[in-house]
Amino acid sequence: MGENTIVPSIVVYVTVPNREAGRKLAESIIKEKLAACVNIVPGIESLYRWQGEIHQDSEELLIIKTREPLLEALTEHVRANHEYEVPEVIALPIKGGSLKYLEWLKNSTRD
Amino acid sequence: MGENTIVPSIVVYVTVPNREAGRKLAESIIKEKLAACVNIVPGIESLYRWQGEIHQDSEELLIIKTREPLLEALTEHVRANHEYEVPEVIALPIKGGSLKYLEWLKNSTRD
C-alpha cells in the first residue's frame, strides 16, 4: 500500500441562510486553501431551539473537506465571515477512503 | 482555550418517507430536548436491499445534532415514532468545531 502520505482529514458541516451566503463563504474558504472542496446542499429545512423557542428556517448546508490541523483556522474564518451570532461548525473524522483523493485533499490545502 | 465545557456530541442520520413525517419527527425530537437542531435534506433517492430484492424509494434525510449520551433515548424515540419496521438511526462522532456552537448544543439538550 506504500507509505501513508496522507494527513488526518475531516468533514466539516456549516449551515448558512441562503445560496448566496453559502457560495461566498465556500469561495473564500477554497481561495484561502482552508479546504480542498466544499459541497453546497440546497433546500434544507432546519428546526432548532433558540432562546427557549422552537424555530424553523430555510438553510443550505456546506459539507467541507479539509485537513484536521486546519479546523481551528477554518472555524475562525467562518466565525469572521458569517452573519449568524453562533454559526454551526462541527467536524467529523475521516477514517479512510481513496488514498489518491486524500492525497489530492492534502495538496489542495495549506500546511 | 479555557476549560473544555462541552460534552461528547454526535451527528445522527435518520431517513424518513416524506417531508410531513420528517417534520413531525423533527419537531418531537426538539420538543423533547433530545437534540438541539435537525436539518431536513429533501429529494433523497434511496437504493437498498430488503428481503433479497433491490428497492428504490424517495426519502428525506434528517441530520440530527445532539449529545452522545442521548443516543439511546433518541433511538428509542425514533423507533416509537417512525412508520418503518427498522428505521435507520446511525451516529457519527463530532470530534471538534466551534466551542460556542457545541456549548449551545449542550444547553439546548437534556442532561
Next chain:
Amino acid sequence: MGENTIVPSIVVYVTVPNREAGRKLAESIIKEKLAACVNIVPGIESLYRWQGEIHQDSEELLIIKTREPLLEALTEHVRANHEYEVPEVIALPIKGGSLKYLEWLKNSTRD
C-alpha cells in the same frame, strides 16, 4: 442488550457528476452487496481547486452505508466505475445507533 452481533460500520461519501451516473453506480454497489443502502442527494453545487484553478460544478452526493472491512473493495469498485480521474471516496465511522438497523446492514452486505 444481548451480545453485540453488529460489525464496525461506516458512512462513505462519493460525489458523482449527475443522477444517471449516481443511480448506475449505486445499483452496482447494492447488487455486489458492497453496501446495504445508498442515498442519492440531489442538486449539489461543488467548489474545489483543481490544477491551481477554482472550479464550480453541479454534482450529486452518494451517502453509502456499509461495513468497514468492505471499504477497500468499495473504493476499488468506485474507481473502476467512475468517470472522474480521482473520485472522492471518504469514510466516516459509525459509532452507534439502532442495533436492529446495524444488524440489517450487516446481513445485507458481503462477508
